[in-house]
Amino acid sequence: MKVPLLDLKAQYAAIRDEIEPVVKEVFESQYFILGPKVKEFEDQVAVYAGAKYAIGCASGTDALLLALMALGIKPGDEVITSPYTFFATGGSIARLGAKIVFCDIKPDTYNLDPGHLDELITDRTRAIIPIHLFGLVAEMDRINKIAAARNIPVVEDAAQAIGATAPYGKAGSLGTIGCFSFFPSKNLGGAGDGGMVVTSDKNLAERLRVLRVHGSRPKYYHSIVGINSRLDALQAAVLQVKLRHLDTWSEARRTNAATYNRLFTDRNLSATVTLPVIPIGYGHIFNQYIIRVKSRDALREYLREKGIGTEVYYPVPLHLQECFADLKYHEGDMPESEEAAKTTLALPIYPELTGEMQEYVVETIDSFYKQV
Numbered sequence: 001m002k003v004p005l006l007d008l009k010a011q012y013a014a015i016r017d018e019i020e021p022v023v024k025e026v027f028e029s030q031y032f033i034l035g036p037k038v039k040e041f042e043d044q045v046a047v048y049a050g051a052k053y054a055i056g057c058a059s060g061t062d063a064l065l066l067a068l069m070a071l072g073i074k075p076g077d078e079v080i081t082s083p084y085t086f087f088a089t090g091g092s093i094a095r096l097g098a099k100i101v102f103c104d105i106k107p108d109t110y111n112l113d114p115g116h117l118d119e120l121i122t123d124r125t126r127a128i129i130p131i132h133l134f135g136l137v138a139e140m141d142r143i144n145k146i147a148a149a150r151n152i153p154v155v156e157d158a159a160q161a162i163g164a165t166a167p168y169g170k171a172g173s174l175g176t177i178g179c180f181s182f183f184p185s186k187n188l189g190g191a192g193d194g195g196m197v198v199t200s201d202k203n204l205a206e207r208l209r210v211l212r213v214h215g216s217r218p219k220y221y222h223s224i225v226g227i228n229s230r231l232d233a234l235q236a237a238v239l240q241v242k243l244r245h246l247d248t249w250s251e252a253r254r255t256n257a258a259t260y261n262r263l264f265t266d267r268n269l270s271a272t273v274t275l276p277v278i279p280i281g282y283g284h285i286f287n288q289y290i291i292r293v294k295s296r297d298a299l300r301e302y303l304r305e306k307g308i309g310t311e312v313y314y315p316v317p318l319h320l321q322e323c324f325a326d327l328k329y330h331e332g333d334m335p336e337s338e339e340a341a342k343t344t345l346a347l348p349i350y351p352e353l354t355g356e357m358q359e360y361v362v363e364t365i366d367s368f369y370k371q372v
Contacts, residue, residue: 003348003357005309006185010352011249015241022237032233041236042196044243045180049162050173051198053205056231057212060159060181063195064092066229067155067177068127070197070207073098077126081157082112083317083329084337085131089157090318098126100327102319104334108277110134110290110344113336114142121150128154132161132171134313135187135253135287136278140166140174155179159195162188163250165283172198182239187253187287188246194235252351253286259355260289260347263362272369288313289349293365295372296343302368308361311346 012019026037038056046054057063073079075097081089083102093100101120106113112130128147130138140156147154154175158164161171162180172178182194197208207224210217215226261275274292278284290313293299300310317337319329331338347361 001357001360002307003309003353003361005311005346005348006350007352008184008189011350014352015245018241019238022241023234026234026237029233034230035233037233037240038231038236041231041240041243044240045162045196046198048170048243048246049178049180049198050170051178052200053202054196054198055205055208055212056236057195057197058229058231059193060179060183060186060195061088061092062212062227062229063159063179063181063197064088064129064155064157065095065227066208066211067179067197068092068096068098069211069226070177070204071127071153071155073126076124078122078124079127079129080117080120080125081129082131082133082337083319083334084110084314084340085133085157085318086159086314087318087321088159089129089131090321090324093129094324099124100318100324101125102327102329102334102337104336105133105340107336107339109136109138109279110340111136111138112143114139114146117143117146121146121152125150125152128152129157130154130175131157131159132164134276134290135161135164135285136276137161137164137166137171137174137282141168144175153177159183160186160287161285162186163246163283164285167281173200176201177204182235187250187285188239188242190235190242191238192232192235194231194239195229196231249351250285253289253349254284256349256351256353256358257284257286257289259358260349260362263358264291264365267362267366269362269366269369273365286349288346290344290346292340292343293345294343294369296345298372299365299368300345303361303364306364308364309348312341313344313346315341317341 159181211226215224
């Protein structure tokens with residue numbers, strides 16, 4: 001049996017008749033950059049995320065960059081974030097010449113550990129970026145309390161978490177600014193790159209709109225230096241269709257996660273496979289289903305041979321990346337992030353995954369550990 005890590009063709013087959021007319025509509029209009037389609041989608045995302053304003057941009061990476069630019073982050077400033085994340089989080093800080101200060105993660109949720117923040121905050125700290133990794137909201141209540149006491153803005157990296165919830169709200173609306181990615185592999189994925197910044201601060205929203213069009217307002221008059229980062233109307237049209245299905249897809253992912261949990265438990269694999277943790281009151285959307293395993297690399301190769309797709313998120317934590325060597329971090333400085341990088345594995349979790357496929361995945365994992 002073949003079980004891909006992700007099957008976007010299966011998703012497209014189910015919504016093709018909804019997608020093709022809106023794509024044709026955009027081509028007939030010849031209005032490709034920003035415009036009414038983008039505005040409609042921005043308004044829908046703002047409501048969905050529980051924020052007052054949403055500003056579309058070219059990618060999730062640009063969403064982070066624009067957020068930091070809107071907050072005035074500059075060289076010499078410090079921004080705290082997790083080293084266990086996709087490169088864009090740290091890269092956006094570095095692009096502005098600011099110093100990245102890494103905060104280790106919690107071993108059960110893989111999210112930034114608020115217990116380390118007090119020791120890392122200095123008089124140069126200008127922002128904190130928690131990541132809602134794999135689709136689980138970070139401990140925003142604790143993070144916000146620490147940040148508010150020092151008047152430090154919080155930027156949510158919610159690239160993997162649109163629709164995820166905490167007991168006190170939705171991902172993206174829990175900090176000063178929230179950042180989403182619409183990369184095709186995300187729960188809400190476009191037909192190419194795309195991103196969104198959300199906020200309930202009117203002044204920040206207006207600054208973000210200006211920054212994404214080279215800092216111009218009105219056209220050709222530049223009060224600040226911005227970048228070119230606009231959401232395409234074509235992407236907005238496709239994403240509008242997909243947004244209508246997002247909650248259904250997220251629920252299917254949760255169902256698949258529960259099935260995996262049951263199958264692993266039934267086979268008594270708890271000694272070798274650690275399952276995802278969901279804190280009480282949190283709504284995980286499982287952008288990825290992550291297990292922690294022994295002999296991870298050997299298992300991954302075995303699964304590949306059996307036709308099962310997997311991925312390692314992420315094999316090298318940011319504090320050990322060559323491009324950040326000037327920050328003077330060393331192996332052992334972020335033990336939880338380093339251990340996660342060595343032991344975690346993502347299994348297929350997409351909504352169209354069948355029960356038979358999941359049984360095959362777990363059966364194959366079981367057979368691997370029976371022979372090692």
